[in-house]
Amino acid sequence: MASPCGDKSEYARLLLETDCLRDDLVRTIIDWLDLPLGSSGFDAGCGVGSNTLLLAEAVGRRGHVTGLDLADDLLRIAGERARQSGHEDRIDFKQGDINNPPFDPDTFDWVWSADCVGPGTGDPLAQVEALARLVRPGGSVSILAWSSQNLLPGYPMLEARLDATPAGIAPFKQNMKPEKHLFQASRWLARAGLQDITAKTFVGDIRAPLDEVRRNALGLLFDMRWGGAEGDADEQDWDLYRRLADPASPEFIGDRPGYYAFFTYTVFHGWRSAHAISDH
Ligand SMILES: C[S@@+](CC[C@H](N)C(=O)[O-])C[C@H]1O[C@@H](n2cnc3c(N)ncnc32)[C@H](O)[C@@H]1O
Numbered sequence: 001m002a003s004p005c006g007d008k009s010e011y012a013r014l015l016l017e018t019d020c021l022r023d024d025l026v027r028t029i030i031d032w033l034d035l036p037l038g039s040s041g042f043d044a045g046c047g048v049g050s051n052t053l054l055l056a057e058a059v060g061r062r063g064h065v066t067g068l069d070l071a072d073d074l075l076r077i078a079g080e081r082a083r084q085s086g087h088e089d090r091i092d093f094k095q096g097d098i099n100n101p102p103f104d105p106d107t108f109d110w111v112w113s114a115d116c117v118g119p120g121t122g123d124p125l126a127q128v129e130a131l132a133r134l135v136r137p138g139g140s141v142s143i144l145a146w147s148s149q150n151l152l153p154g155y156p157m158l159e160a161r162l163d164a165t166p167a168g169i170a171p172f173k174q175n176m177k178p179e180k181h182l183f184q185a186s187r188w189l190a191r192a193g194l195q196d197i198t199a200k201t202f203v204g205d206i207r208a209p210l211d212e213v214r215r216n217a218l219g220l221l222f223d224m225r226w227g228g229a230e231g232d233a234d235e236q237d238w239d240l241y242r243r244l245a246d247p248a249s250p251e252f253i254g255d256r257p258g259y260y261a262f263f264t265y266t267v268f269h270g271w272r273s274a275h276a277i278s279d280h
């Protein structure tokens with residue numbers, strides 16, 4: 001199956017070229033999780049394997065990480081990156097659906113899922129229950145996702161109006177039950193039988209001056225966040241937004257001296273009881 005998110009090469013490019021803005025943040029989250037050296041983990045909805053590679057580094061030479069994604073085209077890129085990283089022997093990629101993951105219960109020490117679990121990809125509670133079943137007693141589940149941003153300093157009203165469009169609140173939709181919103185993830189983890197649930201938010205900073213790679217990545221982040229808002233934003237807002245957000249524009253906001261922006265990822269984390277019986 002090809003990428004569920006539109007043009008496959010375009011989507012792969014988006015993931016690959018924005019890594020430079022996200023990698024430090026993802027490393028910080030991985031450090032916070034303190035994954036045991038030598039453990040075996042699962043990256044659910046791994047895309048082009050960006051997080052999978054960092055997770056494999058974190059668990060060391062005796063550890064192992066399995067990445068799963070719906071999209072073959074992204075998995076091919078992920079596999080090639082694993083070969084180039086030299087960690088190929090302790091990373092596997094598999095095609096499959098997180099709604100029905102193709103693994104036995106109690107297979108992994110931990111599960112990680114970034115920007116995948118949620119109402120855009122199925123029923124989040126059922127997904128978390130399916131992921132929790134894969135974790136051995138004493139293991140953990142981490143669900144994380146982009147949770148906010150402040151990318152247009154000096155234009156708070158424009159940014160608020162873009163955020164209020166359907167593209168701005170995606171994958172949540174206006175008519176969805178509140179229970180499906182990402183910020184209910186602690187409840188999904190609890191309903192899946194996990195314990196000691198915590199939630200924590202991490203910040204990714206973006207500061208001028210931006211080199212060419214980060215400049216281009218910032219343009220892609222804008223596109224990812226609000227690119228779909230064209231039909232819903234008013235014409236004047238859209239015109240201003242394009243002038244500020246297009247790296248080809250002479251008014252590109254990332255070129256302003258002192259440009260500072262941030263985005264956040266929120267992690268929801270829970271433990272499977274060390275005494276759980278395997279068919280919880
Ligand atoms: C926004 S990307 C995030 C990729 C990766 N986790 C990262 O942070 O770089 C979401 C990924 O979830 C995958 N995906 C969406 N629905 C899925 C499903 N039901 N099962 C498995 N993967 C899915 C998409 O193909 C895509 O690669």
